[in-house]
Amino acid sequence: MAYDQGLAERIRQRLSADQEVTEKRMFGGIAFLHRGNMAVGVSGDDLMVRVGPDNTDAALARPGTRVFDMTGRPMRGWILVEGTALTEDDVLDEWIDKGRTFASSLPPK
DSSP: OOOOHHHHHHHHHHHTTOTTEEEEEETTEEEEEETTEEEEEEETTEEEEEOOGGGHHHHHTSTTEEEEESSSSEEEEEEEEOGGGGOSHHHHHHHHHHHHHHHHTSOOO
């Protein structure tokens, strides 16, 4: 599956100063990992965000979001944000921050 290269580049620009962030091809797209834990990624035209189980319901109440479900089973603590909901930079920045905050709460891998 191809992924939105433009969205990936926007994320890359925002995370480039963080030495603890790496990129890895995953889920047919690209993932951005903080200390080895996935924070955000791009799959198709959507942004994958790891918000954590405690923040999932609040995240899903936001416009353009849905449960991240790759195999018919929802992935607990993960959501997808439609690319069309990310046209404003501040919205993208907020989702990236949510993903990076949760990933940074986990032990490094």
